[in-house]
Amino acid sequence: MNFTQDALVALLRPLAVVGNYDGIIRGVSALNVAREGDITFFSNKKYAAFVENSQASIVLVPENFDGSPGDARAYFKLTNPSWAFAKICAAIEREQARSAPIGIHASAIVDETVKIASQAYIGPFAVVEGDSVIGAGARVGAHCFIGRGCHIGKNTCINPRVTLYANCQLGENVIIHSGAVIGSDGFGYEAMDGIHHKLPHIGCVIIENNVEIGANTTIDRARFAETRIGDGTKIDNLVQIAHNVRVGRDCLIVSQAGIAGSSTLGNRVILAGQAGVAGHVNIDDGVQVAAQCGVSGNVPSANTLRGTPAMSLGEANRFYVLRKRIPELFRRVEALEKKSQQPQ
């Protein structure tokens, strides 16, 4: 990494530059640990006190930020400092990725019926079964298993050690992290005389464009028809998505959340960490579900839920404040009872 202030101005086009740093920027860092030669950014108010004392040579700040940098330091004023910072990181990342290999590694086992478009990559020890299709520029990492009849869209990146069971379809620009399992059988049994008889799962999983799926996340295939993740939705690590679930566009599903079978999420839904959604439930567009919340019924659009079982945010907040005062309430009721029993 090696940027002058001028090169960074050209990359980020700040609204204003306050102060001046005429050395070389060699590292990215956080406000409180940055040293001379580092660039950093300020956007979370929680860390405001760190700006003035930061040793960073350049700090990206919001346009309404007031302070002034010390000698030989600069502030870049920007509409979105975090995103500007991300552009620098992306430049570093591109530099690192420049040498990424393409083609089929000699050790990979790829069925002769697989169609592989140009610029695709299939890594060491990957296995790709028959009738699958790998799009242009797509990457299948080392040790991946791609079952029969899968479709992997253009520029999709599958990191090492991912499993796609047969007949899964991934769109374009999808990212799947290591250890994810897509298309395993749903948890469906028919109980007869106390024995759980397995229901066949002949459906598939469809992942639309621009989806990201975290490490060790599991998405089950449909009993029949499809489990579907909508365009632009981002799924964190260790999330469970059960059979026949439908997730809309641009949702965020945070780590360790789970969605039980046949439930539906609209667009722009947020499930925070460790939240759970019961089966056969409908969650409308824009709903936000707090961490560890348990949703067991339908939720109309744009609600925010909290608690287990879920309450509206207002109900939950009131309850959580009063919860600690319940011992006091018992004492107050007892006092009233005593008083009411005294002769007037």
Next chain:
Amino acid sequence: MNFTQDALVALLRPLAVVGNYDGIIRGVSALNVAREGDITFFSNKKYAAFVENSQASIVLVPENFDGSPGDARAYFKLTNPSWAFAKICAAIEREQARSAPIGIHASAIVDETVKIASQAYIGPFAVVEGDSVIGAGARVGAHCFIGRGCHIGKNTCINPRVTLYANCQLGENVIIHSGAVIGSDGFGYEAMDGIHHKLPHIGCVIIENNVEIGANTTIDRARFAETRIGDGTKIDNLVQIAHNVRVGRDCLIVSQAGIAGSSTLGNRVILAGQAGVAGHVNIDDGVQVAAQCGVSGNVPSANTLRGTPAMSLGEANRFYVLRKRIPELFRRVEALEKKSQQPQ
């Protein structure tokens, strides 16, 4: 897929057929999205409104179902429509599986001391260490690692990318999904002067017959002796089963549930999603634990628990209704207090 109505009558033996469809059934589908040529089923009352308007050519319905199909459609009356539908899916699945390979893939690394029965399959890049035994018709998927001294029973199917540490025993007709890890060391340490010293784990994991284990689920080996999963128990994705746990027969353990060390589950226990069981706890036969519930004490047979920490279902239901009315209760107590302070 290609069934006439007569072929389906022969396969499913319905109690009665209402109406008639003389085309070809080419697909399985859900009530609300089915088209002409599809077969579907109705069993969850939630979807009753969809039956009449379904475009499916044949609908499997419960024997007491009243409606009548439109022209060129048929209803099959059945004791268990869901299970009948599963039989059709199973027929499709058998068709797809017909070409599954057997034998040892040339790329697999199998120790010369491993005993492999007839009709078994060991997939590409699988590693099977010494003294293991692979039963007749068993399948070890691509990229599996089978440690030293494992026993894999007849017709057991291990999907790709599964790890069995040394000395694990799987019964017959077991299914293990991708990413599962069986036999890793339990989380056991002895704290001395603030340092956690690892306890050796020299026990094993025993999985009895007809168990299914979901994707990325983890089952730890015993400190000594065994961790055991009983016959017919079904375990979903991302479940944690700690060291020395004993799970009985025909239990259902739903996704993201966890059981801490040395706890015991009886037979036909159900742990719903994200439920947790503390260590050294005893849960008797037939207990049902609701989603996200936390069980920290012994539970006698046939109870249903809900909440964290767990309450009986009745207690929990009463509490969850009244919980939202606690602000009101505070106001009512305040009103009583004011009144009681007024001169009479």
Next chain:
Amino acid sequence: MNFTQDALVALLRPLAVVGNYDGIIRGVSALNVAREGDITFFSNKKYAAFVENSQASIVLVPENFDGSPGDARAYFKLTNPSWAFAKICAAIEREQARSAPIGIHASAIVDETVKIASQAYIGPFAVVEGDSVIGAGARVGAHCFIGRGCHIGKNTCINPRVTLYANCQLGENVIIHSGAVIGSDGFGYEAMDGIHHKLPHIGCVIIENNVEIGANTTIDRARFAETRIGDGTKIDNLVQIAHNVRVGRDCLIVSQAGIAGSSTLGNRVILAGQAGVAGHVNIDDGVQVAAQCGVSGNVPSANTLRGTPAMSLGEANRFYVLRKRIPELFRRVEALEKKSQQPQ
């Protein structure tokens, strides 16, 4: 396994031996299932009733234990019976491990720039990318993927099927269990016009010495700088550690717990199973967080928390007792209201 009582006395150096067993100890077992020829231990008071009736030939007991063994049995009195028992298990484990291979398996793919110290092991089908360093005596199991520029310290053991993304650093004597994913991208997006734009993650993960990481656990790389796990910390299975988290020394993080981005844990913190910590939170030294607890704010040193959202242990315990009596409280308030409306 084959120990005389004298050999065990030499290994464990008990404070006292009560009774005598002159046969051969051939197995380790639990109090209630042990047979003649087995050795076992007693330390959890819950199992006190099992000691007297145990068929074990030798039982390790606390020094203040009173009972006397039957004929041809012995009790060893020890300061820490559980740890003494662990020493026997460790001896058995060493015996089993004696034949562990070293060197690079012929099927592994190791970049020519990788530096491998003496006595290291790289297993079948492992992939080690360029510029990585493997310390003396370190073990990289079968099917592991070690990205570019990783450092693996001396005597660190990586079990089969583990992924290290590029630039992760593991200290010495680290143990990583199968299926763990270290260094995947953090869950960070910048929302613009309802679209979640991926933030590059160019930071790394640093795992200090003596850390153990459970099966299928995920630890994300930092957005920039580092995610760090401190010396001696032990992490169970299926745990999520998000980007930029810092965990101190000698912490215990139990299965299915999760820590959101940029949070900090001090030293000797305990997160019990399924606990969750929100992002940008600071948890001081010695804090204990109960199972399924949800922590969303900073926690000063040495507190114990319980509940969601977290309460102090005292508050939580009082609330959980009274929670079941809330229906009664409603009835009592109603009675007071009726009484207060009666003519005096």
